[in-house]
Amino acid sequence: MPNYNSVTICGHITRDPELRTVGESAIHIVNFTIAVNDGKEPNKKTFFIDCKAWHGTAEEVATKLRKGSACMVTGKLTQESWEDSTTKQKRSKIVVEAYAVAAPMYRVKDSGDKTSTPELPKTQPSKIHNDDVPF
16 A cells, blocks of 8 residues: 555644855745644643744735734644753654745735735625515
């Protein structure tokens, strides 16, 4: 049986993405966390999933998404391991390495938001008269 490592999650960004540039070739990396709700009250659980994106995807995430933005991430699961510098205990976490990030065509209203995506339009409820209804 062949192996296939792919994951798609939909949720909301928990804090502003952190863009870094590393190396002599200026590789862009962005770290962000997505909150994903599972189930409904009273048994609702929220999972906080760490994500990482590279290169052009990193730049797109950093410029278009902010805390509270809804998004869908497609990527692969990876595991990062390290030794804690203070306790010397081994630590690890599961990370989604994103290769595609989709966001709706509206933004979260934020005073510091400088994205070019338009705000969600405000709509007025339409007035329907009984004469307009065919049944």
